[in-house]
Amino acid sequence: MTSPSFRLDGAAALVTGAAGGIGARVAIGLAEFGADVACVDLTTDPMAPTVAAIERLGRRALALPADASDPGQMGEAVARTVAELGPLRHAVNCAGIHDNAPTETMSLAVWQRKHPDVWEHVQAYAKDIPLGRLAETEELVGPVIFLLSDAASYCTGANLMVDGGAVCW
Numbered sequence: 261m262t263s264p265s266f267r268l269d270g271a272a273a274l275v276t277g278a279a280g281g282i283g284a285r286v287a288i289g290l291a292e293f294g295a296d297v298a299c300v301d302l303t304t305d306p307m308a309p310t311v312a313a314i315e316r317l318g319r320r321a322l323a324l325p326a327d328a329s330d331p332g333q334m335g336e337a338v339a340r341t342v343a344e345l346g347p348l349r350h351a352v353n354c355a356g357i358h359d360n361a362p363t364e365t366m367s368l369a370v371w372q373r374k375h376p377d378v379w380e381h382v383q384a385y386a387k388d389i390p391l392g393r394l395a396e397t398e399e400l401v402g403p404v405i406f407l408l409s410d411a412a413s414y415c416t417g418a419n420l421m422v423d424g425g426a427v428c429w
C-alpha cells in the first residue's frame with residue numbers, strides 16, 4: 261500500500277487574485293508543493309513579490325493581467341498558461357474584494373466604498389467563531405493543496421469548510 265501524495269510536481273496551475281492575501285499565499289503554496297504557477301490579477305506590478313517567491317522555490321511563474329470576470333481575458337490567460345507552462349491541471353479562484361482594515365488605518369478611497377460599521381461587524385462575527393478568530397492566509401494553503409492533489413482523488417465537487425467551526429454540521 262502506498263501513501264497518497266500531496267505533491268503537485270511539474271503540473272501547471274493558475275491562481276486568480278494572486279496579488280492579494282489568500283491568492284498570493286496559495287500561489288506560493290502551490291509552488292512549494294512543486295507546481296508551476298500562472299498568477300492572474302488585474303495588473304501585473306502587485307504580483308511581482310508572488311512571482312519572485314515562486315521563482316525562488318525553483319518553479320516557473322507567469323504574471324498575467326486579466327479581469328477574472330471577463331471570459332475573453334481569462335481565455336487569453338489560460339491560453340498563455342498552456343503555451344508557456346503546459347497543460348493546465350489546477351485552477352484556484354481567489355479573486356475578490358476584501359479590503360477590511362481597522363478604521364484608523366483605512367485609506368479614504370476604501371473608507372468611501374464601505375459602510376463604517378463593517379470592521380466592527382467582522383470583529384463581532386469573529387468572536388462567535390468556535391476557534392475565536394478569523395483565519396490566517398497560511399491556513400488556506402493546506403486545504404487547497406489537499407483538494408488539488410492526488411490525496412483527494414475521489415473527491416469531486418466537495419465543499420470543504422475552512423471556517424474555524426463557524427458552520428457546525
Ligand SMILES: NC(=O)c1ccc[n+]([C@@H]2O[C@H](COP(=O)([O-])OP(=O)(O)OC[C@H]3O[C@@H](n4cnc5c(N)ncnc54)[C@H](O)[C@@H]3O)[C@@H](O)[C@H]2O)c1
Pocket residue numbers: 276277278279280281282283300301302326327328329354355356357358359394395
Ligand atoms: N480574508 C478572509 O478572511 C476571507 C474570508 C472569506 C472570504 N474571503 C473572500 O476571499 C476573496 C479573497 O480574499 P483576500 O483576503 O485574499 O482579498 P484581497 O483583497 O487581499 O485579494 C483579492 C485579490 O483579488 C484581485 N481581484 C479583485 N477583483 C479581480 C478581478 N475581477 N480579476 C482579477 N483579480 C481581481 C485583487 O486585485 C486582489 O489582489 C475575497 O472575495 C474575500 O471576500 C476572504
